[in-house]
Amino acid sequence: MQTSTATTNVEEFLRLPEPREGHLELHHGEVVLMPPPKIGHQRLQWRIAAILSKLTTDIVGVEMAFRPAADYEVWQADVGLVSLERNAATRDDEYLIGAPELVVEVLSPSNTVDEINEKMNVCLSNGCKSFWTVDPKLTLVSVTGNDEITRRYRGSSSIPCSFLNANVLVSDIFLERL
Numbered sequence: 001m002q003t004s005t006a007t008t009n010v011e012e013f014l015r016l017p018e019p020r021e022g023h024l025e026l027h028h029g030e031v032v033l034m035p036p037p038k039i040g041h042q043r044l045q046w047r048i049a050a051i052l053s054k055l056t057t058d059i060v061g062v063e064m065a066f067r068p069a070a071d072y073e074v075w076q077a078d079v080g081l082v083s084l085e086r087n088a089a090t091r092d093d094e095y096l097i098g099a100p101e102l103v104v105e106v107l108s109p110s111n112t113v114d115e116i117n118e119k120m121n122v123c124l125s126n127g128c129k130s131f132w133t134v135d136p137k138l139t140l141v142s143v144t145g146n147d148e149i150t151r152r153y154r155g156s157s158s159i160p161c162s163f164l165n166a167n168v169l170v171s172d173i174f175l176e177r178l
Contacts, residue, residue, distance in 0.1 A: 009071045010095075023063070029072035037108070041078075044106045044136060048079045048173060052102070055166040059087045066096040068126045075119070078134075079104035098127035101163065106134045120144055129163050139174045 007029035008016075016024060022035045037045070045062045052060045064080030067073055080100035090096050103123045105116060120131045124146060133142040143159055144150040153159050158167035 007072070010067065010074060011071075013074055023076065024074075025076060026072060026074040034076070035110075037078075037106075040136065041106050041108060044134060044173070045078050045104075047175070048104055048106075048134065051168055051172055052079070052081055052164075055161070055164050055168070056081065058083050058101075064096070064100055066098070066100060068099045068122050073122075077103045078106045099123035101127065101129045102132070102161075103128050103130075104132040104134060107136065124148070130161065132159075134173065136174070139170070141170055141173060 008026060008031050009029065010026065013024070013026045013031065016031065018024070019033055022033055025032045025034055042062075049060050049062050059082045061080055061082075062078065064077045064082070066075060066077065066080065066082075068075055074095060077100055079102075081102035082096060082100040086096065086098075086101075099122070103119075105111075105119065107116070116133055120133070123131050124144065129146060131144045133144075134140075135142070139154055141153045141159060142150050143153065153170045156169075156171060158169050160167050
């Protein structure tokens with residue numbers, strides 16, 4: 001992950017050329033080049049998106065772009081879920097304003113605890129109802145809601161999604177056969 005040193009706002013960010021590989025994000029006014037994900041990371045993203053898509057008529061996307069706050073942020077969630085109403089209110093040439101209702105981050109070796117905690121806190125403060133951190137090494141899903149309590153799920157447990165009126169089996173995310 002490479003960053004620039006000058007402060008950039010969203011308007012300036014939109015004028016930047018697309019990188020040859022990966023994608024750009026804007027974090028607190030810093031342009032960050034995110035490397036392309038490895039196939040294992042993508043498989044988890046696709047699997048989670050497919051699971052969620054079966055549970056809702058809302059929009060579920062991989063690498064969902066959004067502006068969580070202010071003029072200096074453009075992020076992408078590994079997997080995001082946004083209501084049909086919010087999706088319809090966002091023009092084709094805009095980013096979603098605020099965080100998706102559900103943000104799922106699949107951990108990569110380059111992620112730091114501070115980075116994930118900050119992303120979680122900003123998302124939960126800006127429209128996110130549930131923030132999931134998926135750890136492929138530990139086959140663990142940590143879920144934090146607006147109550148700021150983090151619950152951890154693994155093995156044969158299921159993740160309750162009250163806003164979807166459904167549960168997600170952890171074993172389906174990691175394709176574990178119990």
